[in-house]
Structure formats: C-alpha cells, structure tokens
Amino acid sequence: MTTRAGRDQPRQLPGELWGVTFRQAEASVSLRTNSQAAYTHATGTLYAYERSGLADARWHIDLLVDGGTLEDEVAGFAEAPPLEVGPRLMAAVQVRPGGHAYWVEALHTLIVADTARATITVRCAQEAAALHWAARLARQAITAQLLESGAVYAHTAALSLGGRGIVIAGHRNRGKTTTLLASLRHLGADYVTNDRLLLRAGPGELIGYVWPARLRAGIGTLSALPHLSGLVPEAQRAIPAAERWNSRPKVAIEPWDFARLLTGEAQVLGSLRPTLLVFPQLEPSRTTVSVEPVPRAQAHEELLRTRLFMTDPGRGPSSHLNHWLWPTPDPQTTDSHLSRVVDGLAELPCYRIRAGTDPAALAHAVGAVADRARR
Numbered sequence: 403m404t405t406r407a408g409r410d411q412p413r414q415l416p417g418e419l420w421g422v423t424f425r426q427a428e429a430s431v432s433l434r435t436n437s438q439a440a441y442t443h444a445t446g447t448l449y450a451y452e453r454s455g456l457a458d459a460r461w462h463i464d465l466l467v468d469g470g471t472l473e474d475e476v477a478g479f480a481e482a483p484p485l486e487v488g489p490r491l492m493a494a495v496q497v498r499p500g501g502h503a504y505w506v507e508a509l510h511t512l513i514v515a516d517t518a519r520a521t522i523t524v525r526c527a528q529e530a531a532a533l534h535w536a537a538r539l540a541r542q543a544i545t546a547q548l549l550e551s552g553a554v555y556a557h558t559a560a561l562s563l564g565g566r567g568i569v570i571a572g573h574r575n576r577g578k579t580t581t582l583l584a585s586l587r588h589l590g591a592d593y594v595t596n597d598r599l600l601l602r603a604g605p606g607e608l609i610g611y612v613w614p615a616r617l618r619a620g621i622g623t624l625s626a627l628p629h630l631s632g633l634v635p636e637a638q639r640a641i642p643a644a645e646r647w648n649s650r651p652k653v654a655i656e657p658w659d660f661a662r663l664l665t666g667e668a669q670v671l672g673s674l675r676p677t678l679l680v681f682p683q684l685e686p687s688r689t690t691v692s693v694e695p696v697p698r699a700q701a702h703e704e705l706l707r708t709r710l711f712m713t714d715p716g717r718g719p720s721s722h723l724n725h726w727l728w729p730t731p732d733p734q735t736t737d738s739h740l741s742r743v744v745d746g747l748a749e750l751p752c753y754r755i756r757a758g759t760d761p762a763a764l765a766h767a768v769g770a771v772a773d774r775a776r777r
Contacts, residue, residue, distance in 0.1 A: 423459050424451040424540055426611055426672065429547035431540050432456050435465040437532040444536035449657040450595075450612035450672035451544065461543045465524040467532050472505075472512050472525060479505040487726050488538075504726075509534060515727050522727065539727065541614065545600065546728030548611060553602040554740045555723065556710035560594035560610060560674055561585055563772050567610065567674030569599070569747070570682060571705075573714045577684030577757070577764075580623045583663060584761035585768045587627055592669045593660055601676075601710065601743045608746040611673050617655040617663070622647030622686070626761050629662065647686040647759065678775045679752040680768060688758035691767045695753055702748035709740060710747075751775040 420441035421434045434456070435441050445453060482494035485504070493504040493513075500518035505511075510527035513535075522539060526532045559570040559578040563585070570578045578596070585591045596617040599610040621638050624630045625646050633653050641649055655663070660670050681696060681704075696704075705711075713719055730736065753771045757764045 421456040423454050423457045424448055424544060425454070425459075426451050426544050427548065428551065429544045430459040431461040431463060431543035431547075432459040433463045433465065433536065433540050435467075435532060435536060437465070437467050437529050437536075439529055440465060440467075440532035440536040443533050444540055446656070446658045447537035447616070448541060448614045449660070449670060450614040452672070460547060461520045461522070463522045463524065463539055463543065465526070465532055465536055465539070467526050467529050470525075470527060472510065472527060476505045476507075476512060479503075485726055486724060488724065489722060493726075506531075511535065513539075513727075517728075542725065542727055545613065546725060546730070548600050548602065549725075549730050549736075551602065552604075552739045552742075553600040553611065554710065554736065554743050555613075555712050556599045556601045556610070556743075557597070557712045558599050558610075558710070559596050560599055560612075560676075562592040562594060562671055562674050563589055563769070566677045566772060566776065567594070568678045568680060568768065568772060569610065569676045570680045571711050572681055572683075573708070573711055573717075577682035579617070579619050580626070580684055580759075580761065581680065581682045581755070581764055581768060583619065583623060583627055583630070584765040586663050586668065587629065587665060588762050588765035589769050590666045590668055592671050593663060594671050594674050601747070603739075603742040603746045607675065608743065609673060609675055612671075614657065614672075616657060617660070618652040619655065620647065620652050621649050622759065623761075624653060626759055644686065676747065676750060678772060679747060679750050680771065681752065681754040682764075683754060683756045684758070684764075685756065686759050688756065691755065691757040691760075691763045693753050693755050693767055693771060695751075698748050698752075701752040702744060705744045705747055706741070710743070 419434050419436050420438055422445060423432045479494040482496050484492045485495045487493045493506045496503045500516040502515050504513040509531040511531045512525045514523045524535055559582040561568050561582055570581050572578055582596060586593055595612045598613040600613055601610045621634045624633050755767050
C-alpha cells in the first residue's frame with residue numbers, strides 16, 4: 403500500500419515532547435505532547451493529512467499527561483453549565499479570558515481554549531485520556547478551518563478509479579461501505595473515505611477533503627469478501643448468512659490496517675475531485691443488479707433535501723456532529739456553501755445501483771457506470 407496523503411515524520415522535542423504539524427489544503431494545526439503513544443495514535447488515525455515537523459500553523463495544541471488529579475484547578479467547575487463534547491461524554495464549561503475552559507470529569511481532563519491566541523492546552527491525569535483527545539482535537543481544528551473556508555459535510559464513502567473520483571452517497575444502511583469495499587477488491591480502486599467528506603466548491607472546481615476516521619463494516623459485508631471474512635468476531639461467525647446483514651455492532655478497521663482493504667498498487671488518498679455520483683440501494687434478498695440514471699433535477703433535490711445525506715428526513719441526523727471548541731459558520735453562510743456544492747454535484751453523472759449481496763456483481767456495476775461516465 404502506498405499512502406499518498408501523509409508522511410509520518412516524528413519530531414521529538416526537547417523535554418521529551420513529541421511534535422507534528424497536520425495540514426489539509428490551507429488548514430493547519432500543530433500538536434505537541436509528552437505522550438509518544440498519543441502522538442503515534444494521532445499520526446496513525448489522521449491518515450488523510452500531510453504531516454511535517456513543527457512549523458507555522460494556524461492553531462496549536464499542547465497535550466500533556468501530568469499524572470496529577472487537577473482537583474485544585476477544577477474546584478470552581480462544580481456549578482459550571484454542562485456541554486456535550488462527545489457521544490455520552492459531558493464537560494463543565496467556564497468562560498475564560500480569550501475563550502473557555504472545559505473540565506471533563508470522566509476522563510480527568512482540563513482543556514483551556516484561547517480563541518484569541520489560537521491555542522489549546524490539554525492536561526490529562528492519565529495517558530488513556532491523551533489517546534482519546536489527540537486525534538479528535540487536531541481533526542476538529544482542521545475541520546473548523548475548512549468549514550470556515552466554504553466546505554460542508556457530506557455523508558459519503560468515496561474512492562478513486564483510474565484517477566476519477568467516485569462519491570458513494572446515501573443514508574445509513576444503504577450499502578455505502580459494501581459498495582466501497584467491493585470496488586476496492588474487484589476494481590483495484592484507491593481508498594478515500596468510508597463515511598464522510600468535506601466538499602468545497604471553488605471557481606470551476608469541486609473538491610472533497612477526507613474527514614479521517616476508522617472504517618466500520620457490518621459482518622454481512624465482511625463475510626461476503628473472503629479477504630476480510632477473518633475480521634468477523636468469532637462469536638458472530640455462527641450467525642446464519644441471511645441474518646448477518648442486520649447484525650450489530652459493526653467491526654472497526656483502523657487506518658493503519660487499511661492496507662488489507664486494497665489490491666495491487668492501490669493507494670490511500672486524502673482528497674479527490676468528484677466526477678461521478680453513485681446512490682447505492684442494497685437489498686440482501688435481491689439476486690440481480692439494476693442501474694438507473696438519476697436525472698439532474700432529481701439528484702439536486704435529493705442532495706439538497708438531505709443536506710448531502712447528513713440528515714435523514716425520516717430519522718434525523720445521519721451522522722453525529724459536535725463542534726464544541728470552534729464555532730461553525732452561521733446557518734445562512736452554511737446554507738450558501740451547501741447550495742454551491744449541491745449545484746456542482748448535480749452537474750455530475752449520477753446513478754442509482756440496486757443490488758444484492760454479491761460484491762463482484764456490485765463492483766462490476768460501479769465499473770460499468772464509471773466507464774459510461776467517461777465516454
């Protein structure tokens with residue numbers, strides 16, 4: 403596997419600090435930490451970002467494990483209002499000069515954000531907390547900068563086939579991951595993302611930046627691909643084949659294990675320029691594959707109504723978002739950015755693929771529409 407997006411270049415700083423600068427487009431953030439494990443976890447997880455030693459960056463994060471209890475410093479948080487800072491994770495919040503302070507009792511972590519100086523100081527009592535925060539805070543810093551510059555979230559998988567970006571869009575459980583993994587295996591495509599892109603429309607171009615994260619796949623998908631069937635937990639291998647497609651929870655594959663998803667000279671990429679849209683609709687009981695062109699007006703309406711599939715009108719949000727350190731643009735500005743991206747996407751060829759559980763047939767359909775769009 404070749405990873406084009408990032409180059410892991412560790413920089414150990416004086417005083418046993420490890421430092422790295424992450425970049426994506428014009429966004430940047432530096433991370434300094436005294437935990438080598440947290441440094442390694444962050445650089446491994448954030449596969450889509452270019453990496454270098456400490457250099458000029460727009461934001462700076464100092465992440466320290468000090469082994470203390472922090473009780474004296476957080477005594478004043480007892481009456482502070484709570485704020486969600488992750489799924490089932492709360493923080494008490496204080497207003498501080500230049501920004502805010504957050505006490506996350508469950509992880510014994512104090513986070514002080516100085517927006518005026520663009521600095522974040524994180525003190526953790528234990529290294530496990532540093533592992534939790536390192537990639538998350540750096541990713542939130544990069545994401546906030548891209549949102550500010552006109553990007554919007556899209557709930558998509560994505561791959562590159564012969565240099566052409568294919569966006570696989572849809573709500574949860576429509577078959578995005580199955581379509582992606584089948585195409586990687588049978589078409590030799592490059593991996594881009596499994597869950598989320600940050601799409602931005604510029605003068606005459608549309609580009610998608612990866613929101614880097616682990617891949618999660620259901621055991622039905624993994625069982626259908628022989629090279630990945632060994633990832634199915636032993637306790638779930640006895641589940642009948644027909645029931646595996648509805649089994650939960652999903653299996654996580656970390657970015658440093660993405661090589662096993664690829665074939666040949668395929669790569670892991672950090673961005674793509676979309677040239678084709680695919681809306682998968684997988685039905686386990688189906689035995690045939692059908693491909694339907696989606697008219698431009700219909701694609702535009704579906705993309706706009708679902709806010710690039712980030713919102714399911716019948717079920718609510720399709721993906722959890724929580725920007726608690728950096729504010730997002732106001733709704734009117736975000737809607738304007740969304741409109742421009744949807745306009746650009748709707749100009750691309752779009753196909754709805756209805757398929758069953760045969761990954762080879764599904765990949766063949768993706769390859770066929772890619773060839774059709776190329777003509």
